[in-house]
Amino acid sequence: MRTEGKLGKLVSFFSPALLLILWEVLARTGLVDIRLFSCPSRIMKTFGPVLLSGELLYHSWISVRRIILGFVAGAVPGVILGLSMGLFPLVRAALEPMVAATFPIPKLAIMPLILLVFGLGESSKVFTIAIGVFYLVLINTMAGVLSIDKIYLDVAKNYGASRWNFYRTVALPGALPMIFAGFKLGMGTALLLIVAAELSAARAGVGYWIWRAYDMFDIERMFVALITMSVLGYLLSYLLDFIEQRVIPWKAPHA
Amino acid sequence: MSASRDAILVKNISKTFPSRQGAPVAALEDINLTVKEGEFLCIVGPSGCGKSTLLRILAGLEEPTSGEVVVTVKEEGKPVNSMVFQEQSLLPWYTVKDNVSYGLAMRGVPKPERERIADHYLKMTDLSRFAHAYPYQLSGGMKQRVSVARAFANDPAILLLDEPFGSLDEQTRVLLQQELLKIWEGSNKTAIFITHSIDEALGLGDRVLVMTARPGKVKAILDIDLPRPRDLTVIRSQPRFLDLFHLIWFSLREEVVKARTEELR
Structure with missing residues (x-):
């Protein structure tokens, strides 16, 4: 068991390393088109200046702020409405048709409408994220209340x-574990939506950065932005896990 | 058992449940029963005979279809009854201590008082070390101990216990039965205890009520004239225990057979 665990860790460490080496080798031998897929060494070379100049942190900060504002703006009403719908059958009966009808609309499809309503400023990005988070938190919170064991x-x-x-x-x-499940799903959606929201009419943010690298055909910079996105996603979900462990200390691990 | 006042009068209780097949199912039929104050009454019956339903009606968690329950031991400012549930019923989000003082908190008992009472019952049930643990960290036996402590801490006039030790292994069960007896003997509470174990009913009860197969009716009520305080290991080898065991078993066997043929039909 123990050796298996150690071996597992070793494998988990070396498999990504191996992939990076393979990528580098393929790029250098010309088997992979370096203009489209770049290679680890070139990306690393871009990484240093981008980090030192503050460019990376600036775009990250702008995106993180939008994500957090949008997340809170969506999660708070989501929890409140979800609890009300879970607790009061009349509220549920009144709102469920609307939720069921509007939830399946892809959030990206209403972006043009959001832009018309909220303009090109910050609020349109924040709102796009908020609406994506809102539905997932709402539905999970309601399900959380409804699934509380009758014995309690x-x-x-x-x-x-x-x-x-x-x-x-x-x-x-009783609903908290499901509420947090909703938060985590909402965070995943928020990361998806931020890139799309920053595509249109943004002047900063990681999403904007990716699209600008596309315009300039700066593949290395694009990869740096993608890596930044991955790190941000990891940190934000880690933050949620951290909060969850503080708020729900009574939850059995791995249950 | 002291000859004392009546605690609960059960008058012509019947209960029918609607069923999907159309015809309503009769769970209880015309139950009449008087429980004395301070008495320990055990109820045995074949599975599905409605004994849990009867207890839930006594607890006020369910309404009888007809008949009424009159409780005459009400005390100002104290709850009438507290239930020890059959399955895992501790609130998972509260520590052991907060679970034990749950009823007190709901009644608005001030915190220092709550703590004092909870600590007392945690000590009596040997759980002091686990005061700050969460239910998921406890074994099944410990969970039911907390459940018993919660009911006693609430200080009700009547304790209702719905097969509280049914899912525990034999050794743990005997240990908890003995503990329950010890705490109960030090109180003057009326207790109604549902079980499917004749052993358990005989060891704990002042009287044992045998119920019929569904629809549940009162088949027999036996006085258990075994001396108190009882040591459950000693009591089991006494000839009187064996006599009573046979008496209840023969009364119950008929009903178990009936319930089984009903099931197989």
Whole structure:
């Protein structure tokens, strides 16, 4: 078991390294078109100046700010509406048709409308992300409330919980794991939408950076931006995991 | 058992459930029962006889189709009953201590008082070391201990226990039965305990009620004249225990056979 674990770690470390070496070799021998796919050494050479000049951090900061603002703007109403829909059948009956009808619309498809309504400024990007996050958080929160084990309702009733205490001590904590599942899905969508949102009418951000590298045919810079995207995604989901462990310390690991 | 006041009067309770096939299913039929204050009553019956339904009606978690339950041991500011549930029923998001003091918190008992009471019952159930653990970190036996502590800490007039030790292994079960007896003997609470184990019913109860197969009716009520305080390991080898065991078994066997043929039909 132990050696297997160690071996696994070793393999996990060397397989990406091997891929990078293979990429470099293929590029140098001309088997891979260096103009389209570049190669690790060239990307690394671009990486240094881009980092030192502050270009990378600047674009990252702009994107992260949009993601976080949009995430909060979507998650907060998502949780509130999701809890209401989970707890009150009438609210659910009233809103569910609308949610069901609008949820399947790809968020990218309403971007032109968002641009018309919110203009070319920051709010259109933030709103695009917010709407993507909103639906996923809403649906998961509602499902979280509805899937709370009935036994806890009996416990609350038998031990004299008032209506408000039931929400506070059973419904909200019981839905938390699903709420966080919604957050994580929402974060994935936010990363997807930021690139699209920054394609149109943005002057900064990692998405903009990628598209500008495309315009200039600066493949190395594009790869640096893609790597930045990957790191940002990793850090943001790590942040959510970190918060989750603090907020839900009672959740059995790997359960 | 002291000859004392009535605690609960169960009058002509019947319960039918609607079923998908159309014809409603009768779960309980005309149950009449008087439980004395401070009495430990055990209810045995074949599975599916409605004994859990009866307990849920007594707990106020379900309404009878007809008949009524009159509780005469109400005390100002205290809950009428607290239930120890059959399955895992601890709130996973609270620590052991917060689970034990849950009922107190819901009643608005101030925190220092809550802590004091919870600590007391944690000590009695040998759980002090786990006060700050979460339920997922506990074994099945420990979870049911917390569940028992939660019910006692709430200080109800009546304890309702729905097969609380049913899913535990034999050794743990005997240990918890003995612990329950110890805490109960130090209180003056009325207890109603559902079980499918004759052993358990005999070891714990002042009286044992045998229920019929579905629809559940009262088949027999036996006085268990075994002395208290009881040591469950000693009591099991006494001739009187064996006599009572046979008495209940023959009463129950008929019903178990009936329930099985019903199932196979």
